Amino acid sequence: MQTPPLSSSLRPLGLGLVLAAGLGATTAQGGDLRYAEDQAPAIVNPLFATSMSEARIDELVFEGLYTDDKDLATTPDLALSSEVSADRSEMTIHLRPGVTWHDGTAFSSKDVVFTIQAMKDGGTLSTEKGRVDWIDSAIAVDDLTVRLRFVRPEARPEDKLFFKILPAHLFDGTAIKRTDPFRNTPVGTGPFLLDHFNDDGSISLSSYPQHRVPAGTAQLTMREVSDKNYQSKLLLYESLEALVRVIPRDIAVLQNNRKVELYPYQTNSWWYLGFNLKRHPFDDARVRTALAELVDVDALLDPIGTGETLTGPFVKSSPFYNHDVQPFGVNASDAASLLQQAGYTKDGDLWKKGGKPLTVSVRAHKNLESAQEVVINLQSQLQSQGVTVNVDFLDEAGWRSSVWKDHDYDVVLSQWSFDRNEDIREQFHSKGSRNFTGYANPEVDRLLDLARDTLDPQEKKDALRQVHALVHTDAPMIFLWTLDSYSAMSTKVRNVVIHPFYFFTWVTDWTMQ
């Protein structure tokens, strides 16, 4: 079961009526495409989407003003057209007419204005806030026209208008809580509407008959299957049609099966061990660096598959990766020296300070693939070097509460995935909305600001390569690796093109044989 428990709920009555009536809709061609996620979305509300599984289901249910076409060029979605003022400080957006929400209500400019205001509202504790902070104001000119005023001139504002639009009529105000009932009864304008959260943790969706692009599949089912090996078996036994991510060790068997096709789904993801910099002794860079020098990253990676180890917050093929930064490597003597500088002494087999052993509590999400293997190996490595390690695997509710809300951890094992912009600002800027480690370095802030504002690609590249070096030295995280990442799809699913980040962007083209 996913947590927090999402009650088995029927969609709002209005949705049922829309479906029952049909309303002259174009019907989908048929078929049920069943796909597996390691972890079911904990919430279906794009304002609070923090995981990739949530981003993927949001892509099915909701739409933005703009989206990517298949050549990844920005193209209107809920927008029809737009004009930008000569001084680039304002944009007038004409909305697509005839769009309806899944409950039958007409989509209008009020929804766009509401969404922007909700994201900006201080009472909405959303990590998406940064996606609208460049918008100074949003005004509904008429039902199908919105005018945006920018904080400063914008060269290509449409490139920033991908965030999903919410239905104003289903909220009481713009300060939206994560616990708002909308998470259980999401209503979007996207090609699929959410039918049920089922008791077995699966989610049923059906194609929205009123959508302007009829979907090639009548139904979609998201199944939560936390055991990756079992996912592959389900695909091979034709109990699933798609796996979002295949673990590296299953790639060979799936590649050699002629009923399966693999698609690269490299989401610029990297694994890390993140320190709580607000908690002693992890506020001391010497302790963090010492721990980094006691971890054999290659040995941690080896049992879980093929990938590349990293020295910073980008994957190696990134233009921002700084190839001059050398990995810490295993260096017990240097680690010992750093720990001694930080006041620790070796007492028997243990490092101690003031009589207390150096103890690290490592927390990981229980649905992070191979996390148990990694954490147990990490525990073994550090304990053999005199560091006591306690491990804890958290469910979604525990993760959100302990890590994000209460910051109750020493070290977390987790993974970040980035779209093609590889924008690490929210993770490493002292004011970043995803900076839960508490990292703050004024020079990194300056460089991240520069990278955000410059129009010179080489200046941006240089700035972020410097950030890579600084973040490596400061070690708020131990950067681990990026894994080879592929999706697997039954050959019964045709016309598949996967979006490199959101996966389902062109799902309406997919058909079932």
Add this chain to the structure above:
Amino acid sequence: MVLALATGLLATGLLGCAGSDERPPQPATAGPLDEGWIAALVEQPERFATTVDAESREGWVAFQQGRYQQAAAALPPGVGQARAWLALAVLEEDLAALSAIAWPMLLTRWQATAPAAVPAPLSALAALALAAAGQEPETLADPAWQGLVAAVLDPSLPDPAQVFDAGGCLLAERQVLAGALDAVPDACQAGQPLDLPGDSRLNDPLLHAALAASYRARAARALGEQDLTALAAKPGGPDLDLLLFGPWWSAADLRADLAVDPSLDVAGAAGPTLAALALPAVPDEDAPQAPRERVRALDQALDAWTAARRATASPDGQALLDELQLVAQVRGQILLAWSREALDQGHPHQATAYVLLAHDVEHARAVGPRNPPRLFALAAEASLRTGRTREALDFMSVLGESHPALRGLIETVGDLAVLEGLGRTGDSKEN
């Protein structure tokens, strides 16, 4: 691993069976795939050892693994060495085509994003990349730079190096392109930025075209008086070294390719064997499904043939099929040829489908027998032409590990990827 397998085969099983009279039974019915060098090798596996040992086992192993420089160095002048140089030439031509796409895209995007900040030489360098790939440069080159572009490409004009490139790489490369110099200097192959006026770091747009020209010339020298077409038409069939590890199922396929295009840059894409398989046609539409169906039909034929052959082959014949993955290797090269063809026809989504189906993702980040260097160049071009600039870098970075000359183009495509992200608000999620 494959080196070990191949070495093991050569050292033990295959050498041991040389001269054996034992022959596996023939399949009951003959099909189009029964006429070919793999079929012949499975029947007479000792021919493999005889062929590779006649020249250089080390060289042939390197050739099979896509380490063409080492192959060319290890193989003596002749057909094998010429094929290694030709493989390098084709790879560099693919990279020159990628360069000819990347540079104008960089210029156009930079002009659209920050016109005042476009480095002065960029339009000329973009024009050079186009010209080196045989495309029309005039529309791109800034009038102020057109004379220099012409001068770089035409060695009869005055030396432009003093103004254009104090390091002299462009000058050397124009000499290679004109056939006046044998090789691109090593210093120009290190992926360093050109020595240009101003602060911007821009790389060498002529490098891959010049390398291709140089490798083609070396291939010709390795062949000496021999002619590929004549060798392929040899009575009794060509020698195995002309076909081994190549993209042709049969000698007839090679002859057909040479008749159409002696440059062999889409070698394996068509031929009598593929024609006899009657694979589904791919419509003139840039969509991935039809190519996938075509590949499935090919796989069906190859799988059936391989299973039948394995059942009747001697242990050594089976070892050749399984350990050296000969069928998978030819299949991959056919798919890459289709990919090149699709790119040339303006169908990058089709090309993407072919190249992804060719990619052995079990060893995704390594050049090897099933992932020849060309795969990464074609995947990068297809990615770039479908807007996936960031994904192009994934493929290029793999090739860059073994191909230092690519580092400059990686920086160029990296600049493009960064430009495309300027002003965007990125998205990130956990897990």
